[in-house]
Amino acid sequence: MAPTPFIIVAIDGGAASGKSSSARTLSERFHLLHVDTGSYYRALTAEMLRRGVPANDPAAVQAALTDIKLGTRVEGRSARMEIGGRVAGDEIRSREVNDHVSHFAAIPALRNALLSYQRGQAEVARQHSFRGLVMEGRDIGSVIFPDANFRFFLHADQNERARRRASEGQQDSIAERDRLDSSRKTSPLACPPGATSIDTTHQTLVEVVELMATAIAATPGFA
Numbered sequence: 001m002a003p004t005p006f007i008i009v010a011i012d013g014g015a016a017s018g019k020s021s022s023a024r025t026l027s028e029r030f031h032l033l034h035v036d037t038g039s040y041y042r043a044l045t046a047e048m049l050r051r052g053v054p055a056n057d058p059a060a061v062q063a064a065l066t067d068i069k070l071g072t073r074v075e076g077r078s079a080r081m082e083i084g085g086r087v088a089g090d091e092i093r094s095r096e097v098n099d100h101v102s103h104f105a106a107i108p109a110l111r112n113a114l115l116s117y118q119r120g121q122a123e124v125a126r127q128h129s130f131r132g133l134v135m136e137g138r139d140i141g142s143v144i145f146p147d148a149n150f151r152f153f154l155h156a157d158q159n160e161r162a163r164r165r166a167s168e169g170q171q172d173s174i175a176e177r178d179r180l181d182s183s184r185k186t187s188p189l190a191c192p193p194g195a196t197s198i199d200t201t202h203q204t205l206v207e208v209v210e211l212m213a214t215a216i217a218a219t220p221g222f223a
Contacts (some may be wrong), residue, residue: 001166011136013154065109115143139191152196
């Protein structure tokens with residue numbers, strides 16, 4: 001009998017496009033380790049702010065990065081990033097972090113510092129006996145795992161995404177974050193060539209997940 005394949009699912013898209021909800025649901029359905037890379041950038045942003053490091057000082061950011069030790073803590077089906085042995089809390093969803101995260105995420109040194117760490121989550125998934133990895137972000141299918149078994153790009157109307165954020169009780173400058181993330185020189189937000197693009201504006205979470213799950217379940221030996 002052939003061994004069950006280990007799969008990697010990449011889900012990219014802008015804020016409130018449905019990435020997190022879809023990734024969590026797929027994680028549960030197929031027993032995949034869920035990695036929310038947005039939380040990683042938010043956690044590093046919160047750490048930089050705590051240290052008083054400004055995003056417009058690349059040298060200071062680089063110096064701080066050399067002093068930061070990253071680890072991974074698996075909680076349920078989620079891979080949480082540890083900074084100095086601590087997992088960040090609710091502060092990563094604060095307005096201050098929202099306002100700064102895209103600026104820090106545009107710094108090449110910070111993205112490079114996270115590159116190997118993010119790729120290393122596949123080995124974490126294997127070590128914890130998951131059937132694969134589902135990773136969400138903005139450059140997963142284009143940079144982190146360009147050869148992922150499945151690459152999806154979710155998008156939705158800006159007004160609909162703003163409504164979703166408001167319904168969650170969150171304040172998020174979606175238009176500004178989209179502009180910054182799409183225009184940065186390093187790993188800009190864009191639908192990777194060959195990825196499956198899904199417009200989630202008028203689709204329910206169940207419908208969006210079913211589109212992705214149907215493709216994943218068709219993997220030989222994986223259903």
